[in-house]
Amino acid sequence: MHELAVTESLLAIVVQSAKENHAQKVTDITLSIGALSSIIDDSVQFYWNHISKGTVAEEANLHFNRIPATLLCLDCSTEFTLEDELMPCPNCNSINLNIIAGEEFQVDYIEIQKEEDKNHETTS
Amino acid sequence: MKQRVEIVKKILDSNEQLAEQNRKKLDDHQVFAINVMASPGAGKTTFILQTITKLPKDLRLAVIEGDTAPVTIDADKITAVGMPAVQINTGGDCHLDANMVGLAIDELDLDEIDLLLIENVGNLICPAGFALGNHANILISSVPEGDDKPYKYPNIYRNIDVLIINKIDLLPYVDFRMDYFREGVEMLNPGVRTFAVSSKTGEGFEDWIAWLQAKVRSAQE
Numbered sequence: 001m002h003e004l005a006v007t008e009s010l011l012a013i014v015v016q017s018a019k020e021n022h023a024q025k026v027t028d029i030t031l032s033i034g035a036l037s038s039i040i041d042d043s044v045q046f047y048w049n050h051i052s053k054g055t056v057a058e059e060a061n062l063h064f065n066r067i068p069a070t071l072l073c074l075d076c077s078t079e080f081t082l083e084d085e086l087m088p089c090p091n092c093n094s095i096n097l098n099i100i101a102g103e104e105f106q107v108d109y110i111e112i113q114k115e116e117d118k119n120h121e122t123t124s
Numbered sequence: 125m126k127q128r129v130e131i132v133k134k135i136l137d138s139n140e141q142l143a144e145q146n147r148k149k150l151d152d153h154q155v156f157a158i159n160v161m162a163s164p165g166a167g168k169t170t171f172i173l174q175t176i177t178k179l180p181k182d183l184r185l186a187v188i189e190g191d192t193a194p195v196t197i198d199a200d201k202i203t204a205v206g207m208p209a210v211q212i213n214t215g216g217d218c219h220l221d222a223n224m225v226g227l228a229i230d231e232l233d234l235d236e237i238d239l240l241l242i243e244n245v246g247n248l249i250c251p252a253g254f255a256l257g258n259h260a261n262i263l264i265s266s267v268p269e270g271d272d273k274p275y276k277y278p279n280i281y282r283n284i285d286v287l288i289i290n291k292i293d294l295l296p297y298v299d300f301r302m303d304y305f306r307e308g309v310e311m312l313n314p315g316v317r318t319f320a321v322s323s324k325t326g327e328g329f330e331d332w333i334a335w336l337q338a339k340v341r342s343a344q345e
Binding site: 009108 | 314
């Protein structure tokens with residue numbers, strides 16, 4: 001996909017949030033990525049290592065919370081997860097379906113160290 | 125000590141905000157805008173040209189052409205039929221984004237336009253993720269690409285308002301199971317408005333043109 005554009009957008013959100021929270025360093029970033037969003041973890045991590053250099057989020061670890069594509073059959077109420085290819089309801093073969101998960105594409109939270117934490121560490 | 129900061133924000137949030145600005149600009153000038161997406165070779169430019177030919181001559185339109193390389197082949201075809209066209213070179217990027225489209229919109233005189241056609245970069249994956257601020261997303265799926273596209277590229281079928289099945293004049297020559305194709309689409313986007321056409325012969329365009337004209341009219345009310 002377009003991992004560079006995505007990673008740049010991610011960095012902007014993280015840096016903004018770090019600034020608002022007076023972070024000295026961002027250590028971890030957790031993302032929710034649905035299986036239908038076509039994003040490749042390794043590729044995002046690769047770009048991240050390059051473009052985060054020199055920012056407050058340099059060397060932060062990216063955690064990918066992969067969410068499988070889950071469908072609900074509107075005819076027999078069977079809920080099923082797509083393993084690979086799109087398919088009809090495994091119970092009744094209906095194509096009357098609702099996608100209830102798998103399209104997520106968001107930053108959930110970051111973990112930061114604050115300036116005072118660092119002072120505390122050095123004095124203790 | 126670590127502190128957790130909740131964010132819960134879409135990763136492409138900034139793009140969506142820019143798309144919202146584009147949308148407002150278009151609305152302020154009563155311009156109806158469509159984003160035409162498809163794989164390379166599905167017939168986007170031919171479809172747009174046929175659409176221009178079939179629309180009434182007093183409907184004022186403009187085209188934004190997205191290409192990954194600085195080639196003006198598509199834009200030249202549009203200007204050859206007397207329509208204003210703005211070319212966007214994405215510099216290798218696989219999709220248009222709201223920022224690029226915003227800059228292109230600024231090059232157009234929106235007061236002189238009723239309909240804006242945005243031809244996205246030929247790609248079935250990336251354009252699906254980037255909102256542009258248009259009013260309707262159109263996907264062209266052409267018969268020779270095969271009937272398995274909804275199964276292989278589900279994401280792009282999710283957020284479309286209109287599906288064009290193009291090159292239906294080739295149906296006798298290729299193994300395209302229409303039922304299988306349509307079932308895949310139905311699973312992803314139930315009831316999506318679908319028009320089966322041939323951009324080459326003009327077959328099937330009447331209903332699509334009627335739909336488009338109705339949308340342009342309602343944008344002006």
